[in-house]
Amino acid sequence: MTDPGGTVPWIEPGSIQQARSLQEELSERVDRNGELDNDSVRFIAGVDASISRDKTHMIGAISLLRWPQLTVEDVSIETLGVAFPYVPGYLSFREVPVLLKAAEHLTHFPDLVIVDGQGIAHPRRLGLASHLGLVTGWRTIGCAKSRLIGECEEPGRNKGAFKPCLHKDEEVARLVRTRDGVKPVWISTGHGISLENAVKWVLRTAIRYRLPEPIRVAHKAAGRFRRSTIA
DNA sequence: GCGACAG
DNA sequence: ATCTTGTCGC
Numbered sequence: 001m002t003d004p005g006g007t008v009p010w011i012e013p014g015s016i017q018q019a020r021s022l023q024e025e026l027s028e029r030v031d032r033n034g035e036l037d038n039d040s041v042r043f044i045a046g047v048d049a050s051i052s053r054d055k056t057h058m059i060g061a062i063s064l065l066r067w068p069q070l071t072v073e074d075v076s077i078e079t080l081g082v083a084f085p086y087v088p089g090y091l092s093f094r095e096v097p098v099l100l101k102a103a104e105h106l107t108h109f110p111d112l113v114i115v116d117g118q119g120i121a122h123p124r125r126l127g128l129a130s131h132l133g134l135v136t137g138w139r140t141i142g143c144a145k146s147r148l149i150g151e152c153e154e155p156g157r158n159k160g161a162f163k164p165c166l167h168k169d170e171e172v173a174r175l176v177r178t179r180d181g182v183k184p185v186w187i188s189t190g191h192g193i194s195l196e197n198a199v200k201w202v203l204r205t206a207i208r209y210r211l212p213e214p215i216r217v218a219h220k221a222a223g224r225f226r227r228s229t230i231a
Numbered sequence: 232g233c234g235a236c237a238g
Numbered sequence: 239a240t241c242t243t244g245t246c247g248c
Contacts, residue, residue, distance in 0.1 A: 116238075147235095
């Protein structure tokens with residue numbers, strides 16, 4: 001892999017503070033109320049990121065599936081030098097850059113985007129999905145495999161069962177069972193969509209496995225790319 | 232001060 | 239996220 005787009009081994013003193021204030025500023029602009037009728041959706045994208053084996057580059061993958069067939073229309077992969085470490089609460093500063101780069105090659109503007117990470121279920125209501133949605137203008141949904149913040153009970157064991165996830169008296173996400181008997185996922189508003197609709201679309205696209213198809217396709221693409229390179 | 236902590 | 243073989247269950 002080439003182009004170390006900015007290699008920083010660890011955060012510059014103060015850089016986290018800047019990231020924090022940017023999150024507070026941006027979080028106020030997140031749209032949590034978008035509706036999305038069945039027929040206006042043609043393309044649904046899935047977002048996932050990985051890291052090169054030598055840990056110097058981020059690998060960003062964005063899948064584009066046609067709705068309602070869920071056939072793969074396009075997959076965009078890009079790499080960019082790691083410019084931010086993984087710090088809980090600041091994941092977007094590590095992944096957004098490479099994802100924006102991958103977004104440039106998409107053949108269609110996605111009507112809906114499902115992101116592998118939290119939306120507003122974040123300390124300052126600006127998880128990766130919300131941040132990415134705000135920067136791209138996409139309607140995004142946060143679909144995380146584990147918890148960042150919020151308290152929640154265990155949902156029933158069947159697909160569709162869910163429990164509200166509360167943080168400071170606000171329902172920031174729902175812990176949803178996407179398939180019978182699997183570990184539930186944390187679904188939250190990313191940008192331009194309501195929590196109810198976010199849950200609805202994730203359940204609609206999680207037709208075979210725990211995670212929705214768009215994310216699975218992106219994840220597989222990122223993994224394939226990772227193994228195919230020397231670094 | 233201590234524990235928690237998306238990917 | 240990544241490191242990793244076999245193995246329990248439907």
